[in-house]
Amino acid sequence: MYNFTCLKVEKLPNCEFVFHVQLNRPTKLNAMNMVFWDEIGKCFEQLSKDPDCRTIVLSGAGKAFSVGLDLKENDVVNGLNDAGADDFARKAFLLGRKIRQMQQCFTNINECPKPVIVVMHGYCLGGGVDLITACDIRIATKETQFSIKEVDVGIVADVGTLNRINKVCGNDSWIREVALTGRNFGAEEAYHNHLISRVCSTKEEALNEALKMAESIALKSPIAVQGTKINLNYSRDHSIQDSLNFVATWNQSQLFSEDVPKSAMATLMKSPFPEFSKL
Numbered sequence: 285m286y287n288f289t290c291l292k293v294e295k296l297p298n299c300e301f302v303f304h305v306q307l308n309r310p311t312k313l314n315a316m317n318m319v320f321w322d323e324i325g326k327c328f329e330q331l332s333k334d335p336d337c338r339t340i341v342l343s344g345a346g347k348a349f350s351v352g353l354d355l356k357e358n359d360v361v362n363g364l365n366d367a368g369a370d371d372f373a374r375k376a377f378l379l380g381r382k383i384r385q386m387q388q389c390f391t392n393i394n395e396c397p398k399p400v401i402v403v404m405h406g407y408c409l410g411g412g413v414d415l416i417t418a419c420d421i422r423i424a425t426k427e428t429q430f431s432i433k434e435v436d437v438g439i440v441a442d443v444g445t446l447n448r449i450n451k452v453c454g455n456d457s458w459i460r461e462v463a464l465t466g467r468n469f470g471a472e473e474a475y476h477n478h479l480i481s482r483v484c485s486t487k488e489e490a491l492n493e494a495l496k497m498a499e500s501i502a503l504k505s506p507i508a509v510q511g512t513k514i515n516l517n518y519s520r521d522h523s524i525q526d527s528l529n530f531v532a533t534w535n536q537s538q539l540f541s542e543d544v545p546k547s548a549m550a551t552l553m554k555s556p557f558p559e560f561s562k563l
């Protein structure tokens with residue numbers, strides 16, 4: 285069902301409802317080629333609807349999380365040579381469509397109602413930063429090098445970083461510094477500026493932390509967890525009053541869930557959460 289070339293997707297045998305998605309082009313440091321873009325969008329569309337998935341851990345196989353756009357194998361860098369259009373306006377039209385399609389691939393991660401915990405190690409460059417800003421919780425190893433590297437390859441970052449990072453960390457001066465210079469920064473600096481929420485010594489430790497967190501979320505009511513992510517996304521994108529209205533409308537149906545008395549009873553009795561119906 286999850287059969288991809290550039291991604292490895294596993295349902296973890298001893299963590300029920302937790303999926304591990306790995307970027308899986310290790311010999312290319314998980315550079316993002318066109319197959320990758322197509323697959324990451326489809327993968328998160330599928331996971332969004334999969335009732336056996338409640339939380340997702342995303343990481344990179346090999347030496348690095350991702351070095352961003354594949355500069356050798358990419359329709360955008362190649363100027364859409366294969367688009368079959370000679371006229372400038374038509375080329376531009378098709379390029380706009382391609383960029384929007386690529387944006388949607390990472391937007392699928394943000395719109396997936398299941399929380400996505402991303403683990404970075406090695407390098408997280410360019411498109412890698414676009415990707416992590418679409419995730420919910422960011423954990424990195426202490427040696428990770430980050431860069432909003434697009435200026436170094438002559439482009440404006442256009443698949444999420446510039447649009448989401450202000451909502452993620454809010455330090456506008458620092459964001460402008462790293463986006464305009466393209467300089468590398470380390471995990472401590474990323475933590476200090478709220479781009480990530482944990483720094484771990486090794487990839488193994490970071491993955492363990494992420495999996496433990498994913499499992500603890502997956503044990504809770506999926507109605508409550510997925511509703512929480514949807515409402516956090518909504519309030520990020522709307523005024524306080526609009527999002528108060530949204531959550532009131534949300535809960536006027538969702539408070540009738542069977543999960544409410546089941547969760548409340550388990551919490552009161554200090555007992556483990558019961559099984560919740562699939563969602």
Ligand SMILES: CC/C=C\C=C\CC(=O)SCCNC(=O)CCNC(=O)[C@H](O)C(C)(C)COP(=O)(O)OP(=O)(O)OC[C@H]1O[C@@H](n2cnc3c(N)ncnc32)[C@H](O)[C@@H]1OP(=O)(O)O
Pocket residue numbers: 311312313315316351352353354355356357360383386407409410411412433434437442443
């Ligand atoms: C619509 C547009 C959407 C998204 C746009 C995103 C923009 C960006 O992502 S901008 C950032 C682009 N990335 C880069 O500029 C990084 C380039 N790579 C490097 O600078 C170095 O590889 C390094 C990260 C500093 C690591 O160096 P090192 O440890 O010496 O490894 P290498 O031998 O250089 O790399 C190993 C292997 O990976 C290939 N590779 C690395 N980066 C890319 C890349 N971006 N695209 C394609 N391939 C890449 C490299 O060529 C090597 O492959 P071989 O086959 O072994 O040669």
